[in-house]
Amino acid sequence: MMHLTTVVGARPQFIKAAAVSRTVRKDFPLQINERIIHTGQHYDRGMSEVFFDELQIPKPDVNLQVGSHGHGEQTARMISRLENEFHCNAPDAVLVYGDTNSTLAGALAASKLHIPVIHVEAGMRSFCKTMPEEINRILCDHVSSLLFTPTPTGLNNLKMEGLVHHRQIPNDIDHPGIFHCGDVMYDNCLHFHSIAEKNSHVLVEFGLQPGEYHLVTLHRPQNTDDPERLTRIFAAILQLTQSSGRKTIIPLHPRTSMLLKKSLPLNLFSRLQAENCILALPVPYFDMLVLEKNAHLILTDSGGVQKEAYFFRKPCIILRAETEWKEITATGSAILADADPEMISRAYSRFQSSPPQSFPPIFGDGLAAPFICRTILENLG
Ligand code: UD1
Numbered sequence: 265m266m267h268l269t270t271v272v273g274a275r276p277q278f279i280k281a282a283a284v285s286r287t288v289r290k291d292f293p294l295q296i297n298e299r300i301i302h303t304g305q306h307y308d309r310g311m312s313e314v315f316f317d318e319l320q321i322p323k324p325d326v327n328l329q330v331g332s333h334g335h336g337e338q339t340a341r342m343i344s345r346l347e348n349e350f351h352c353n354a355p356d357a358v359l360v361y362g363d364t365n366s367t368l369a370g371a372l373a374a375s376k377l378h379i380p381v382i383h384v385e386a387g388m389r390s391f392c393k394t395m396p397e398e399i400n401r402i403l404c405d406h407v408s409s410l411l412f413t414p415t416p417t418g419l420n421n422l423k424m425e426g427l428v429h430h431r432q433i434p435n436d437i438d439h440p441g442i443f444h445c446g447d448v449m450y451d452n453c454l455h456f457h458s459i460a461e462k463n464s465h466v467l468v469e470f471g472l473q474p475g476e477y478h479l480v481t482l483h484r485p486q487n488t489d490d491p492e493r494l495t496r497i498f499a500a501i502l503q504l505t506q507s508s509g510r511k512t513i514i515p516l517h518p519r520t521s522m523l524l525k526k527s528l529p530l531n532l533f534s535r536l537q538a539e540n541c542i543l544a545l546p547v548p549y550f551d552m553l554v555l556e557k558n559a560h561l562i563l564t565d566s567g568g569v570q571k572e573a574y575f576f577r578k579p580c581i582i583l584r585a586e587t588e589w590k591e592i593t594a595t596g597s598a599i600l601a602d603a604d605p606e607m608i609s610r611a612y613s614r615f616q617s618s619p620p621q622s623f624p625p626i627f628g629d630g631l632a633a634p635f636i637c638r639t640i641l642e643n644l645g
């Protein structure tokens with residue numbers, strides 16, 4: 265029996281972890297014993313607990329209750345508490361997801377104790393090191409023993425940094441195993457989308473007609489913490505809501521909620537609330553899947569939402585200057601528009617005149633999680 269410790273802490277990690285955790289319990293209950301540690305990076309019920317309930321992830325064995333702090337303090341508190349946990353429970357391997365401070369903390373704490381690190385969503389790069397996630401990804405990949413990358417671009421990025429696949433078994437930090445396996449978020453989307461439709465009433469709740477609204481999410485500090493960028497983005501959203509006659513729903517990340525009130529000009533903030541823009545709390549996963557599946561178009565700076573837009577074959581305007589998910593923009597179904605109202609408006613018009621038609625299977629076959637579990641057992645077990 266392999267003792268695997270999963271470290272999660274932020275919303276997208278709960279969702280990614282659900283796919284592997286479900287597979288462990290269904291297909292490998294005698295081979296893998298999973299222990300889940302929640303760092304406490306996200307803690308509001310709507311940012312954390314709701315995902316454990318809905319996606320039926322076992323309750324975390326431990327919550328380190330680290331909470332919100334500056335990067336250094338938050339990561340340091342996580343590392344110190346994780347180190348203690350790993351000392352007490354001596355896992356055979358530590359599994360981390362994505363690129364948050366919880367990912368980095370898990371990877372650093374484990375690797376310094378010579379515990380093999382498994383990184384799911386390895387190799388993704390924005391080539392923009394002012395993004396905190398870019399630093400987290402690079403550092404995590406370079407201390408991992410097993411790296412699972414969702415896309416060919418991820419595989420190539422690792423190769424460019426000198427990370428190559430070693431056939432040695434077991435793999436270790438100096439001889440990592442690197443595998444292209446598809447995306448666990450796609451596994452989840454296939455598994456949950458019809459369950460979501462049966463259980464969610466979100467369209468009725470917000471008075472939305474299928475195909476007749478825009479969905480927006482925004483939470484990158486680069487957008488939220490810069491009042492000028494934030495104002496430009498929301499002015500563009502208001503403009504396209506008015507000119508299209510369609511509603512726009514915006515489930516707000518708590519970071520964005522806080523800064524919206526503080527940084528937007530008062531008249532823009534009040535017009536947003538008056539004119540067919542719905543400023544909502546973060547929604548649970550099932551509601552989000554239904555909102556994505558029925559949207560006319562999606563605008564986002566989220567990594568996960570860019571991918572889900574693609575899974576549901578929706579045009580997507582990316583509110584960033586670059587993306588890690590280059591395969592999506594290459595198909596033409598998503599357009600980078602940064603925080604530029606002109607580019608946002610042009611991208612919108614382009615999608616009206618020629619909606620994207622081509623959605624090749626970039627993210628695998630929906631079986632990334634079973635592949636990951638088998639590979640962990642074969643290469644570290
Ligand atoms: C984090 C990740 C980011 C990921 C995002 C997913 C890092 C560096 N960033 O960003 O990669 O895309 O999660 O959502 O790890 N807050 C609450 N309640 C909560 C959580 C946060 O009110 O439950 C507020 C706090 O004021 C906090 C702020 O949101 O300071 C930011 O939270 P934090 O976890 O530091 O970063 P995110 O922006 O959520």
Ligand code: UDP
Pocket residue numbers: 275276279481483515516545546547548549550552553565566567568569572
């Ligand atoms: N999500 C959600 N409710 C929301 C916003 C997002 O369930 O109100 C889900 C979304 O469907 C996706 C994930 O959260 O699965 C993306 O996480 P987020 O945008 O917070 O972070 P990122 O992917 O950018 O790291």
